[in-house]
Amino acid sequence: MAKRLISVLLLFIIADIYFYQALLTLTSNTFWHTLYWMVDGVVLLGLMALLVLRRKGKPVHNLVQVAMSGMLLVYVPKLFSFPLLFLEDITRMFRSFPARNIYISEAVVFIAVIVFIAIVFGLTRGKHFYKIKKQTLYFTDLPKAFDGFTITQLSDIHAGSLRNSKAVDKGIALANAQRSDLVLFTGDFVNNMANEVKPWLNSFAALEAPFGKYSILGNHDYGDYIRWQDSSAKAQNLRHLGELQADMGFKLLLNEAVFLQKGQDKIALIGVENWGKGGFQQYGDLKKATALVPDNSFKILMSHDPSHWEAETVNHRQHIHLTLAGHTHGMQFGVELFGYKWSPIQYFYKQWAGLYNKGGKYLYVNRGFGFHGMQGRVGIWPEITVLTLKRVTEKSFAPLAS
Structure with missing residues (x-):
């Protein structure tokens, strides 16, 4: 590096x-x-x-x-x-x-x-120039009841960087306007401290979906980048962040899985703690998170850092159908025009924005809702992802954007 x-x-x-x-x-x-x-x-x-x-x-x-x-x-x-x-x-x-x-x-x-x-x-203006990114994914083994199931993914809110409540509320309204079945947040609610969330409790509590709201932790959520009085203060900060997420209606998944049921069918939603390459902490435990998930379940994994996908998820003993990540922000700088995309972050992360596929195992990397470090975005705009899951019977298919 x-x-x-x-x-x-x-x-x-x-x-x-x-x-x-x-x-x-x-x-x-x-x-x-x-x-x-x-x-x-x-x-x-x-x-x-x-x-x-x-x-x-x-x-x-x-x-x-x-x-x-x-x-x-x-x-x-x-x-x-x-x-x-x-x-x-x-x-x-x-x-x-x-x-x-x-x-x-x-x-x-x-x-x-x-x-x-x-x-x-x-x-x-770019820091709040929210863009909807829609993607339709096709699976042969998606349970019938979940055909057409929609997911809104948000990531990297970085509440400590936010200042403009009117602009943020506009982004949240845009997310709600998608009327997705499920809302998933893939980590980094804060820059360092849980209290950063407090001014935004009502805003993010307004997010709603009939199948609920689920979240995981990102590398910034642990408070690893500031000095604490002692280890107990740091641990208390993390517990407090979990409590605040619960107050906003999010169920925080910590190396665990839940099952979403629709009719007689179920799919597994798995959430791991942060796991990253290149010096980032590896708190995530995919083996533990999937311990109670049957092998034949349809699985959606939330994992903050996309490097976890190639390092552990793709070769995991169980087939993880779809992984949702964030973390990169697309470096908040780059070019995306007419299907072409470039950002300096691609020289550090192989998977850094959008959809990736290996052997029928998919990864979607959200560009982030907020911003950190650089107080803005140039070319890589803040993202609200909407994923639609479709069931197909053909053995050969390719992911298509809706």
């Missing part, structure tokens, strides 16, 4: 130098040249201050937010401009390196301005 981060930083530096070449082509005014490097210097000083304060154990949450926003606004627009300048340099190499074309430099600045505006939108 460290090598990848270094590679990203090097790419930012190269793009920064290239963009400065376009600026030199457009103006010889030293004021703009000086301002360019002063802005860069302020961002770099902020990053250095962040590292120093973090090493000293000082609270840096607000500074992290500012630093991330600054890097997005200063470096990312230049990164999108870099390919055009690089291509120009390739042609210049075969022409004995003439002066840069002023029209290409103008185009580069235009691209950067468009990306800058998009980032400003993401940091202001």
Whole structure:
């Protein structure tokens, strides 16, 4: 991971130098040249201050937010401009390196301005630009009574980051408007502390579904990222979070399973605690969670971190039909247009957003309802997932989006 981060930083530096070449082509005014490097210097000083304060154990949450926003606004627009300048340099190499074309430099600045505006939108309005993502999944062994059964999935609320109650309530109303049979929440209700939920109790209590609301814990819910007075205070915080989720109408599943019944048919809903690769805690116990689930049951698993799917779920002795996860947020930054999707998170997680399939075992990764770290979303918008389960008799089929 460290090598990848270094590679990203090097790419930012190269793009920064290239963009400065376009600026030199457009103006010889030293004021703009000086301002360019002063802005860069302020961002770099902020990053250095962040590292120093973090090493000293000082609270840096607000500074992290500012630093991330600054890097997005200063470096990312230049990164999108870099390919055009690089291509120009390739042609210049075969022409004995003439002066840069002023029209290409103008185009580069235009691209950067468009990306800058998009980032400003993401940091202001994008955090609540809720999108419904609908997916229909087909199974040959889905119990007949559950044919057409609908699930609304939410994930990664991060209540401690939320501020705009009107916007949040609009998102909850949008989720309720889907009229799903079941509401599932796949972890990270808070950033660190259970009390973050209190201002939002009434809002999330308003979520409703005839088959109930179920939840699991995400890596942030355990309070692992802040210092506690002692271990009992940390444990009490986790218990309190469970109580608050119950107050909102959620049944918290802790390495356990419940059965949902419709008519004479049942399906198993399984919830594991957080289990992740790459240094994340592995509290989840899939073996324990499925101990009382018959092998022939239709199974839906809630597991916060999508890395758990390939690491344990796909090869689990029981067939887990559908796994629902979150965690990645799609890094809250990327591009999703006309079926194409890209985000830097894909270099860290193989499964990071949307639907995945291995041998008839499905994983859906929700992009998250809230936000954390960066106080906004750019291109990867907050998501409300609606899944429809369909029964088919054919042996060969493929998942289709509704």
